[in-house]
Every structure is written in structure tokens, then in C-alpha cells.
Amino acid sequence: MKIRILFIIFFLPLSFSAGQISYSISNFLRYGNGERSFGNFKGEFKYVENLTDMRITFPYNVTIGGRLLYDDPPEIGIKYKGLKRRFIEYNGNEFSVRAGNFSELYGRGLALNLFESRGLGFDSWMDGIKFNFRKDNYSVSAIAGVLEFEDSIEIKRKEDYKIYGGNFEVSPLNFFKIGFTYIYSKAEFNLIPSNKNIEAHLPSFYLSASNDSFSFLFDYAYRSTSDLDNKNKSIGCGIYSSISYNEEGLGITFDYKNYRFDFRDPFEKNDITRPTRALPFQNAPIVMKEHSYTLLTRSIHEVDFNDELGMQIEIFYTPNETTSLNFNASVASRHGYYHYDQNNFSFDKIESVNIIPDLSKNYSPYYEIFAELEQNLTEASVIKIAVAIRSKILYDEFFNGLYNHKITSRVIPFQVKNIFSGSYSVEFDYQYESVDDNFNAQQPEYSNHFFSLINMIDQRINLTVRYEFSTNRFDVSGKRFWSAFELGYRFNNNHTAIISYGKEKGGQLCSNGVCRYLLPFEGFRLSLLSSI
Numbered sequence: 074m075k076i077r078i079l080f081i082i083f084f085l086p087l088s089f090s091a092g093q094i095s096y097s098i099s100n101f102l103r104y105g106n107g108e109r110s111f112g113n114f115k116g117e118f119k120y121v122e123n124l125t126d127m128r129i130t131f132p133y134n135v136t137i138g139g140r141l142l143y144d145d146p147p148e149i150g151i152k153y154k155g156l157k158r159r160f161i162e163y164n165g166n167e168f169s170v171r172a173g174n175f176s177e178l179y180g181r182g183l184a185l186n187l188f189e190s191r192g193l194g195f196d197s198w199m200d201g202i203k204f205n206f207r208k209d210n211y212s213v214s215a216i217a218g219v220l221e222f223e224d225s226i227e228i229k230r231k232e233d234y235k236i237y238g239g240n241f242e243v244s245p246l247n248f249f250k251i252g253f254t255y256i257y258s259k260a261e262f263n264l265i266p267s268n269k270n271i272e273a274h275l276p277s278f279y280l281s282a283s284n285d286s287f288s289f290l291f292d293y294a295y296r297s298t299s300d301l302d303n304k305n306k307s308i309g310c311g312i313y314s315s316i317s318y319n320e321e322g323l324g325i326t327f328d329y330k331n332y333r334f335d336f337r338d339p340f341e342k343n344d345i346t347r348p349t350r351a352l353p354f355q356n357a358p359i360v361m362k363e364h365s366y367t368l369l370t371r372s373i374h375e376v377d378f379n380d381e382l383g384m385q386i387e388i389f390y391t392p393n394e395t396t397s398l399n400f401n402a403s404v405a406s407r408h409g410y411y412h413y414d415q416n417n418f419s420f421d422k423i424e425s426v427n428i429i430p431d432l433s434k435n436y437s438p439y440y441e442i443f444a445e446l447e448q449n450l451t452e453a454s455v456i457k458i459a460v461a462i463r464s465k466i467l468y469d470e471f472f473n474g475l476y477n478h479k480i481t482s483r484v485i486p487f488q489v490k491n492i493f494s495g496s497y498s499v500e501f502d503y504q505y506e507s508v509d510d511n512f513n514a515q516q517p518e519y520s521n522h523f524f525s526l527i528n529m530i531d532q533r534i535n536l537t538v539r540y541e542f543s544t545n546r547f548d549v550s551g552k553r554f555w556s557a558f559e560l561g562y563r564f565n566n567n568h569t570a571i572i573s574y575g576k577e578k579g580g581q582l583c584s585n586g587v588c589r590y591l592l593p594f595e596g597f598r599l600s601l602l603s604s605i
Contacts, residue, residue, distance in 0.1 A: 097128045103121075119146070159173050168207075184294045199236060231262070238275075254279075291313075322391040356378075361403040380407050437468045445458070445460075487503045488500065504522070
């Protein structure tokens with residue numbers, strides 16, 4: 074009945090003035106049936122997800138839209154059935170307003186970054202009203218509404234926020250821009266065994282300058298969070314900066330982060346009910362490379378937005394029309410550590426005044442060095458080869474460094490693609506990883522291998538075979554070999570179907586600073602994507 078009413082609301086206007094309006098509908102169906110495993114524990118697992126997005130644009134720049142969502146059960150995330158999104162929006166030349174669900178980004182996200190990552194079960198969209206006014210060299214934005222956030226991993230923590238804020242941005246010169254943000258939030262954390270109430274203030278400012286070759290950005294946010302029940306207060310701040318240089322054939326970017334929003338002792342750091350952690354509507358830049366190679370997407374480092382210093386440099390160089398080079402190096406550490414006093418059974422805080430990462434083991438350092446060469450052999454053939462070295466140390470504060478976790482990974486991906494004709498192309502991918510992990514006590518050194526072969530036939534059929542194996546006899550999945558087969562068919566520009574069957578390794582995946590551990594899966598998957 075509810076779906077029938079929604080259908081009438083959205084599509085009845087089409088019958089009256091089809092010539093005056095435009096619309097778009099997309100539907101994404103995902104189905105999986107198989108088995109999930111963790112070590113020797115196995116269990117049947119089936120998921121059904123269907124997402125329908127609808128938009129109708131009327132005269133006078135008015136748009137209404139919505140999303141019907143059926144996740145019961147989802148592959149990852151929270152079970153949901155019903156209307157997940159709905160909005161009405163006016164978008165003029167200078168003025169826009171939207172009521173309903175919306176995303177938003179102020180500056181680089183230190184104070185506000187509302188976004189969704191369905192693949193990782195993360196959703197921080199607000200429900201309320203958003204206003205924007207743009208004229209000449211300035212703009213004004215304001216938001217008000219609620220955010221109901223429930224972490225799909227931390228199932229004991231549900232957070233309900235009321236958020237009010239705004240942003241003012243001005244360009245006094247053509248090459249220079251400065252912005253100011255203020256966010257106020259009041260929230261209730263629904264926890265077990267009790268609830269908590271917090272209040273947060275987040276003022277922020279940012280500035281940027283650019284010309285044909287150079288660009289510079291600086292973003293600073295201050296946060297004051299109060300626990301209204303216990304009268305505790307936490308104060309922190311964050312800085313992000315970036316400078317870039319670009320000319321023909323050369324691009325250089327340097328990024329810097331200094332996030333000190335909530336530096337805590339080991340007990341509080343691991344407390345998922347802590348209300349003073351980085352809030353879900355904050356999501357600052359991660360300042361490390363996000364990869365497309367499979368073995369490198371299984372990140373060994375999870376960004377800590379509460380306590381992390383980091384730097385990154387990336388260089389793109391194209392010496393000629395057929396060759397391109399990419400180099401990236403990133404490093405990160407904590408601001409300090411805690412020393413456990415065994416006589417008093419307490420932690421002593423040891424904090425540095427460093428403004429650059431410290432590679433001493435006490436500071437839990439991480440670094441990655443990545444280099445990639447892409448070479449066009451002919452107009453129809455291209456190869457890529459890369460090398461990556463990554464290392465991290467997790468300092469053991471409970472035993473003052475006696476049981477540090479150190480893991481080092483060396484990855485070499487190789488990829489070749491050849492177009493044989495207008496109707497057939499093939500892509501071969503091999504990735505090798507050598508791992509040293511002292512927590513894998515029975516076999517600290519091992520290697521991982523990943524193969525894939527992608528065949529594209531007549532621009533419609535996509536046939537993929539993946540095979541992976543590890544020499545690690547003590548992998549958490551309890552397996553050493555994984556293989557999968559995938560077939561995709563594009564019926565036309567609007568409809569695509571993908572089916573797959575096999576074993577998938579799973580593991581930790583990260584995107585935009587959000588990390589999830591996906592359990593190994595064996596079975597059948599089906600995806601149908603349609604849009605009109």
C-alpha cells in the first residue's frame with residue numbers, strides 16, 4: 074500500500090504534463106546465496122538488496138525525488154525496508170533550497186562531510202533543510218535537521234543527532250577564497266546499558282589560492298564536545314593542508330594532516346561507547362593513496378581521525394605520449410603514547426609537540442611507498458607495473474612495547490591489456506604480495522598471489538575469471554585457495570546483468586577513511602542494474 078501511494082505521488086504528474094517535465098529512474102538489485110565463514114565456523118548466508126532511485130524535474134527548476142530501499146538482509150549494513158530518501162528541491166541561478174534528505178561538504182570535511190558508502194554500510198546523510206545562496210564573489214549555506222546514525226559494525230551504538238550550522242565563503246580576489254563554518258550538534262547515544270547525551274560545537278575556517286600552475290588549501294577545525302550527563306568536556310582540533318603544482322606533463326601534490334580531536338589512553342581509545350570520538354558527520358581527508366589493485370585495497374592501516382599526524386606526496390610525470398609515471402609516498406603516526414605504571418596501575422601520558430610524524434615504534438608509525446609505470450606498447454596494447462612497500466607498528470601500551478604488532482607488506486602488481494579488434498579485448502592482472510607479520514606467530518612470513526583474466530566481447534559480454542592463493546597456512550578464513558567466475562551482459566545502454574559464482578577471500582576494506590572487515594563468502598551472486 075505504501076509503495077502504491079508513493080508511485081501515485083511520483084508519477085501521477087507525468088500523465089498531465091509529460092512534455093513539460095523530465096524524469097529518471099534507476100534500479101539496482103543485488104542477490105547472494107551461499108556460505109560465510111570465519112576460521113572453522115561456517116554458516117549459510119543469503120542477502121537481498123534492491124535500491125530504486127527516482128527523480129522528476131518540473132518547470133521552474135523544481136525537482137522531487139526519492140529512494141525505495143529493500144535490504145532484508147543486506148550483505149553489509151543495517152536491515153531496512155521502505156522509503157530511505159525523499160526530497161523536494163528548487164535550484165535557481167543564485168538561490169537553491171532542498172527539503173528532505175541531503176549530503177553536504179564544507180571545506181574539506183573537518184567540520185562537516187555528509188556522505189554514503191553503500192559498499193561499506195556507511196550512511197551519514199541528514200534529513201532536514203539545506204539552503205544555498207550564491208552571488209558574485211560570495212556564497213552562504215545553512216543546514217538544519219537530524220541525523221540518525223547506526224554503525225553497522227558497532228551494533229551496540231546508535232546515535233541520534235540534531236545538527237544546525239552554516240558556511241560563508243567569499244573571494245575578495247579572483248585567485249583567493251576564504252570560508253567560515255560553524256556546526257552545532259546535540260545528540261543522544263543509545264547504548265547498552267545506558268544512554269548518553271552530548272553537545273558539540275565545531276567552528277572551522279579554510280582558505281585557498283590558485284593560479285594556472287599552483288594551488289594551495291588550508292583547513293582548520295576546532296571541536297568542543299561535552300558529555301551532558303557526566304559534565305565532562307573534550308577539546309580537540311584538526312588541520313589539513315595541500316599544495317599542488319601542475320604544468321604540461323608534470324603534477325606534484327603535497328598533503329598534510331594533523332588530527333588531534335581526541336587523544337585517549339588505551340582503555341578509552343578502544344571504548345566504542347565513547348561520546349567524544351570523531352563524530353560521524355566529520356570525515357576529513359585520509360592523506361594516503363586509495364588504490365585500485367586488489368591486494369592494495371586490503372589496507373593494513375586504518376586512519377584514526379582522533380589522533381593522527383600524516384604527510385603525503387604524489388608525483389605524476391608524463392615524459393612522452395606513451396609513458397606515464399606515478400610516485401606516491403605517505404607516512405603517519407600518533408601524537409604520543411601512554412606508559413603503563415605497574416606500581417600504581419595507571420597510564421602516564423607521553424605526548425610530543427611534533428608537527429611531523431614520528432617513526433619511533435612508541436608512536437605506532439605507518440608508511441607506504443608506491444611507484445607505477447604505465448606504457449602504451451601500441452595503440453591497442455598497454456602495460457602497467459607497480460611496486461609498493463608498506464609497514465606499520467601498533468605499539469603495545471599495556472605492556473610498554475613488549476608485544477608490539479609489526480606488519481610489513483611488499484606488493485608488485487602487473488597488468489596488461491590488449492584490444493585485438495573492435496569486438497574483443499583481454500586484460501590480464503597478476504599481483505604478488507610478500508608479508509612479514511609477527512602476530513602470525515606460527516608462520517610470520519608468507520606470500521599472497523592474485524590472478525584475474527577479463528575478456529570483453531563485442532562491448533556487451535564481460536567474462537572474468539579470478540584466482541587467488543596464499544602460502545599462509547594460518548589465514549583467519551581457514552582457507553588458502555579462492556577462485557571465482559563472473560559473467561556480465563549489457564543488454565543496451567540502460568540494462569546490465571552480472572552473475573558470479575565462487576570463493577571470495579574477504580578481508581579489511583577501506584574507503585575514504587571508513588573500514589570494514591568483510592567475511593569470506595562462497596556461493597552465487599546476481600546483480601541487475603537498470604536506468605531509464
